Amino acid sequence: MSRAQDRELAPLTLSGVPRASLMPAEVALRKREAVRRRGLISIVVLAVLVVAGAIVAATLYAANAEARLAAERAVTEQLLGEQLSYQEVLEVRGQLADILAQRQAVTEREVLWRTIAEPYLAILAADGTLEAATITTAAIADPVLLRQDPLRVLPTATMVLTLNTAGLPAPYSWLRSFETLPAYGDAALDSIVLQADGTYMTTVTVNLSSEALSGRLTDEAANG
Structure with missing residues (x-):
């Protein structure tokens, strides 16, 4: 269809309140830009909050893991300390076993x-x-x-x-x-x-x- 035919088919308004926009087009453009900037700022803020939350969670997890590691290290050191306290006994028992083995080796062929x-x-x-x-x-x-x-x-x-x-x-x-x-x-x-x-x-x-x-x-x- 041509534009003339479109005008002919458009509804005819017989009465109404006349409207006219006196605001320059630049003002409307600035409003749209302001809305778009607020949306972008909101997205950036949300992303920053997500990243910050992830960092906080990772920090808490690392702190918890370090605390568990420190506790396990303390238990290990305690066990090593207890083992060292019995080291002398173990050495004496080992020396006694060696002496008995040597004695047996010497006397197993002993003839009176x-x-x-x-x-x-x-x-x-x-x-x-x-x-x-x-x-x-x-x-x-x-x-x-x-x-x-x-x-x-x-x-x-x-x-x-x-x-x-x-x-x-x-x-x-x-x-x-x-x-x-x-x-x-x-x-x-x-x-x-x-x-x-x-x-x-x-x-x-x-x-x-x-x-x-x-x-x-x-x-x-x-x-x-």
Whole structure:
């Protein structure tokens, strides 16, 4: 439609109060600008309030976390202090455990030779003179002496005894007598050598079982 047709179709006002705006357009523009500035200021103020609230909340949370950390640190320091107060006791207990372990290592292969060897030597002394005695005990690091014969008992200790007799010895009777003695494991005849003076030098090996061990530490531990 053309503007002329629009005017023709517009309603015709027959009467009314005439209105006219005498205010300059610049004044209306300034009002609109003022309203817009107030809106922008309100938005900025609201944003500042939100940011300030977030900062306050973060500060309170950090303060609370720091307070909890300080409390936990205080508890830790208290526990460390209590542990230090018992440190001397722990050190004494550790030293005592070390002493007992060393003592056990030393005595676990201990043999009371005077008590164990006397019955064996008495049997030999009845027939001749003891010329030499070599005693070997299993080392602490080794459970038993190495076996050379699979049919022989693994010994805890070994005695190699050399006896001088005036006449031909009877070593097998000695070996049978040894079987009745405490801590006997097994025995063997090593050699019989005729000496220049007509005497005989006989060597026998006696292996002792674990019954030869003194067991002093075990007995003390059992008694308490």
